[in-house]
Amino acid sequence: MRLAFYCKSLALAAVAAASLMGAAQAANITGAGATFPYPIYSKWAEAYKAATGTGLNYQSIGSGGGIKQIKAKTVEFGASDMPLKQEELEKEGLMQFPAIMGGVVPVINVDGIAPGQLKLSNAAFAGIYLGKITKWNAPEIAADNPGVKLPAEDITVVHRADGSGTTFLFTDYLSKVNADFKATIGAGTAVKWPTGVGGKGNEGVAANVQRIKNSIGYVEYVYAKKNKMTHTQLKNRDGQWVQPDDATFKAAAAGAQWDKTPGFAVVLTDQAGKQSWPITGASFIIMHKVQADAAKGKEVLKFFDWAYKNGGAMATELDYVAMPPAVIKLVEDAWKTQLKDSAGKAVW
16 A cells, blocks of 8 residues: 555656646746847847746757748747848738847958958948958059058958858848849848858858958957957948947938838948948848747737836847837737737737
């Protein structure tokens, strides 16, 4: 009898343990996609878990991978720096919303040039990635940089090797300001580069630029700061030379018309304004409109609601731009109307 009681106790303990494990697993949410927002999502996740006990498992695999995974329903949310068009959202039964904004910056590894010293015109920048400007002392670069010692060395171009929202922002910008680039390469998350070496994620591009002398690449600004990399100036739509920072990203984001853009699909490249950084963009969260697991869906929304309301200072620390309160209201109203459980009941 004692043996039976002992066995029964073990069974109950196992059931209780399994229940606890299930509860713990249920509290965790999963997402995958863009490397652009990975640093801030990691910071938010750490603070959110400390505050609520709920964890976030976010795979920084690139926007292309995030879109594939959310379509395949292997994660609770996907993340992309290239917003999906309204037609694709409707076809796939998806909705998207902006979570954070930031800037993409050119980074170089050239001896003797200080961060923010080198100026790259649109023509020079596009020419380098087209493979037409191949030396650092080329006339197109030297013309805007009198007094800067430019080496007579070959330029090594570094680009993304994976499907990337950072690449979308970068190529969208250059396509807007350079007709040759638009016709030859065009805008997209993955394009056919005529020259250069690839790196996976912002991390891979940053590592390659740091490793290869006389190279140039493009990364989200926090990666440039974190790795103490040398960024360049760019000339914006108003003809002003600007440096990348929180103020110039905010200036570019100021004119965004979120309320008039279907699917919140705002692209912030080449914005007007004397202070605007020309390669600014938002990062988007993508979810299924019909949530097969409504509880998990609600946990995702609770995380981003918390981040909207509590994560602004953390975003500023990393030189991201938090979403304005008016945009947050638009987003959370969209949650109420667009996200349902399988019975048609609102998730939020």
